[in-house]
Amino acid sequence: MTKLKEPFLRIEHLEKWYGDLHVLRDISLDIAEKEVLVVIGASGSGKSTLLRCLNFLEKAQKGKFYLDGKKIRNNERDLNRVRQEMGMVFQHFNLFPHMSVIKNVMEGPVHVKGLPKKQARNIAHKLLDKVGLGDKADTYPAMLSGGQKQRVAIARALAMEPRVMLFDEPTSSLDPELVGDVLKVMEDLGREGMTMVVVTHEMWFAKEAADRVIFMDDGIILEEATPEKMFTSPENERTQAFLKQILPQE
Amino acid sequence: MSTIIPWNLAVIPERFFFFRDAAFYTLQITTLGILAGLIIGLIVAFAKIAKNPILSNLAAGYIFIIRGTPLLLQLFIIYYGMTTVVTIPPFPSAVIALGIHNGAYIAEVFRGSIISIDYGQMEAARSLGMPHSRAMRRIVLPQAFKRAVPPLGNQFIIALKDSSLASTIAVPELLLRGRQLGSSSFMYMEMLIIVAIWYLIMTSVLTYAVHRVEKRLRVSDRDQT
Numbered sequence: 285m286t287k288l289k290e291p292f293l294r295i296e297h298l299e300k301w302y303g304d305l306h307v308l309r310d311i312s313l314d315i316a317e318k319e320v321l322v323v324i325g326a327s328g329s330g331k332s333t334l335l336r337c338l339n340f341l342e343k344a345q346k347g348k349f350y351l352d353g354k355k356i357r358n359n360e361r362d363l364n365r366v367r368q369e370m371g372m373v374f375q376h377f378n379l380f381p382h383m384s385v386i387k388n389v390m391e392g393p394v395h396v397k398g399l400p401k402k403q404a405r406n407i408a409h410k411l412l413d414k415v416g417l418g419d420k421a422d423t424y425p426a427m428l429s430g431g432q433k434q435r436v437a438i439a440r441a442l443a444m445e446p447r448v449m450l451f452d453e454p455t456s457s458l459d460p461e462l463v464g465d466v467l468k469v470m471e472d473l474g475r476e477g478m479t480m481v482v483v484t485h486e487m488w489f490a491k492e493a494a495d496r497v498i499f500m501d502d503g504i505i506l507e508e509a510t511p512e513k514m515f516t517s518p519e520n521e522r523t524q525a526f527l528k529q530i531l532p533q534e
Numbered sequence: 535m536s537t538i539i540p541w542n543l544a545v546i547p548e549r550f551f552f553f554r555d556a557a558f559y560t561l562q563i564t565t566l567g568i569l570a571g572l573i574i575g576l577i578v579a580f581a582k583i584a585k586n587p588i589l590s591n592l593a594a595g596y597i598f599i600i601r602g603t604p605l606l607l608q609l610f611i612i613y614y615g616m617t618t619v620v621t622i623p624p625f626p627s628a629v630i631a632l633g634i635h636n637g638a639y640i641a642e643v644f645r646g647s648i649i650s651i652d653y654g655q656m657e658a659a660r661s662l663g664m665p666h667s668r669a670m671r672r673i674v675l676p677q678a679f680k681r682a683v684p685p686l687g688n689q690f691i692i693a694l695k696d697s698s699l700a701s702t703i704a705v706p707e708l709l710l711r712g713r714q715l716g717s718s719s720f721m722y723m724e725m726l727i728i729v730a731i732w733y734l735i736m737t738s739v740l741t742y743a744v745h746r747v748e749k750r751l752r753v754s755d756r757d758q759t
Contacts, residue, residue, distance in 0.1 A: 341657050360665065368663030378658035382676050392662040395672055437658075444662055 291353065292317040292479060293338075293448060298347030300333055300503075307333050308344065309503040315448070315481060320474040322490040322511070323483045325500035326526060331483045334500065335452050338481065339372050368396060371441030375453040377433040379425040385436050386412065386421040392444040404443070411439040415469050431462030435469055442473075449473065451482040467493075487531055491515055499523045541723045549715070550728055556711035557732050563628045563697040563707060568690055570633025575640025582645050593641065600638035606699050608635055613703045628700035628707075636693050643689060647681040648674060680751045687744030691737050698733075708732050 293315040300308035307330045315321055323331045336342040338349070340356075340363045349356040356366050380388050389408035393399040399407075412418050415435035425433055434454055441449060451470065455463040467486060471493045474480055484490065490497050491511050498508040499518070507514070507523045515531070518524050582593035600608070609631040616622060622630065651674050659669035701710035712729035716722035 339661055341661065364663045364665055366663075367661055370661070372658075372661035374654060374658065374661075376654055378652070378654035380655065380658070380673055382680065391659075391672070392664075395668065396663045441661070 292319075292351070294348075294350040294353075295338070296348040296350075298334070298337060298344050300330075300337060300342065300344045300347075307503050308337065311347070311503075311505060313498075313505065315479065317447075317479055318477045319495050320478075320480045320482065320493050322494040322497045323481065323500060324485070324487070324490060324497060324526075324530075329500040330503040331500045332452055335450050335481060335483050339367060339370050339450055341372070368392075368444055369447045371438075371444060371446035371449040373434070373437050373441055373449065373451045373454045375456050377425075377430070377437045377457075379433055379437055379440070381425050384422050384424055385417065385428070388425065388436060389440045389443045392440065396444065407443055408439070411442050412436070414442075415439045416465065429462060430458045431465045434458065434466045438466075438469055438473075448479045448481065451480065451484065453483050453485070455484065455486055485530065487515065487527075499526065501526075542721060543724065543727075545719075545721060545724050546728055546731075549725070550731070552715060553708060553711055553728055553732055556706055556708045557736070559625075559700075559705060559707040560694070560697050560732075561736065563625070563632060563700055563705065564690075564694045566629045567632025567636060567697065568693050570629065571636025571640045571689075571693065574633060574637025575644055578637060578641035579644035579648065582641065583648060597638045597641060600635060601642075605631065605635045605696055606702065609699055609703060624700070624703045624705045627703060628697065628705050632693060632697060632700075635696070636689060639689050639692075640686065643682050643685045644678070647678040647685075650681060651677050683744065683748050683751060687741070687748075690744070691740055694736055694740060695733065 291314055295311060295313045298308050298311040298313075299306075311334060313334075323334065325331045333342055337344045337347070340358075343358070351366060351369065356362055380391065383391065386405065386408050389411055390401070390404040393404035393407055394401055409418065409421065412421055415438055417432060417435055417439070420428065420432065420436070425436065428436065438449075438454075454470070455466050458466065463486065467489050470480070470482065470489065474493045482489070482494075494511045496508060497511050497514040498505050499514070499520070499522075500506065501522050507518060507520045509518070514523070515527065518527060578593045578596060581589040582597070584590050584593075609627065612622060612631050612634075613624065613627040655673050655677065656666075656669055659673040660666070664672070697707060698709040700707050701713070704710070708729050712725045713722075716725040719725065
């Protein structure tokens with residue numbers, strides 16, 4: 285990997301509780317520009333919460349966030365601005381069912397950025413072609429398969445021209461045969477130099493596309509390593525136990 | 535035939551259009567009452583969802599009082615009860631009462647349909663950088679309105695029939711006209727049947743209209759095949 289590594293997104297001492305439940309414990313993390321970071325861990329380890337805190341869909345009780353060295357303040361204006369720079373892809377797609385596929389993709393550019401419709405339409409067509417759904421522009425989400433929905437959701441997020449893409453278990457609610465198409469799109473994105481944070485159970489994707497893998501357990505980052513290291517010789521025994529459980533036995 | 539049926543049914547077609555003006559009154563009270571109800575309902579629904587406890591408690595109190603008392607009582611309070619402060623003529627009294635009454639029910643319809651929209655929709659909109667109010671307007675409300683159509687249609691039909699209570703405060707709508715013509719001609723049943731037919735025509739048209747709207751809104755919902 286000869287990717288440029290510069291401090292780009294930084295989290296300092298993040299703490300998050302749900303009531304009495306301490307879900308994230310003093311998490312600090314740097315993400316470099318053009319890095320593909322994969323977050324793994326058992327369910328309940330806090331990996332999705334970490335991703336959602338990054339986009340402020342969850343408000344952390346403590347912690348500082350920096351984008352490009354600038355502190356992100358916890359007010360609506362700052363958050364709306366920062367969110368425009370972070371694309372988010374959800375486990376359950378969350379496409380807008382009352383809009384056609386192309387309108388879904390145009391929604392951000394037109395109604396957040398204020399681009400003219402014609403320009404937004406061009407962007408949307410290009411992105412739909414890119415995710416292999418150029419022919420579905422005028423259908424409604426309900427007509428699409430899960431894999432197609434998720435690729436539209438990726439196009440919708442990309443339409444804002446974000447600087448980071450966050451993926452929250454993007455293939456977890458897909459039928460197994462549809463997972464490949466979505467991962468392929470994500471892999472291409474990473475190769476093009478998109479900064480990505482991906483929470484996933486797809487170890488194949490982590491091996492192929494990640495620059496760095498972090499293993500979360502009980503609200504902390506227990507181990508971080510390159511994919512080669514993580515999957516061949518993890519140091520912590522909990523990491524070993526988790527990977528043994530999740531990786532196919534050879 | 536007249537030996538079997540004790541009423542002179544032949545007068546029904548003859549006198550049917552004696553009720554045209556009365557039907558127009560019914561239609562006016564209902565339409566204006568529903569419009570007022572929709573505006574009140576929308577405001578109260580948002581107030582009840584609001585995080586501000588004063589607003590949400592006010593809305594809850596309003597719904598509690600209006601849904602917990604009869605429409606006829608509300609009508610009398612506005613028409614008779616308010617006279618010490620202000621005298622409101624029969625027609626506006628009926629519209630106000632129907633509006634306030636339906637406002638409470640419609641508020642619950644709107645509130646229910648708004649909170650039934652998956653929270654992921656709001657999150658997806660916010661993740662694009664959209665402010666909360668715009669996400670509500672562009673993403674949540676259009677879907678919520680769609681879900682509100684069937685219960686709203688139901689409420690409109692109830693409002694149409696409830697407008698007959700205005701007969702008690704001398705608004706010359708269908709039911710009052712039926713009673714007047716019935717007593718002057720001694721043909722109560724015949725006149726009341728005419729009234730029933732007018733109501734049935736109006737409720738049928740309303741039902742059909744709601745059905746059409748539902749069908750049009752369903753375009754995006756077709757399941758995958």
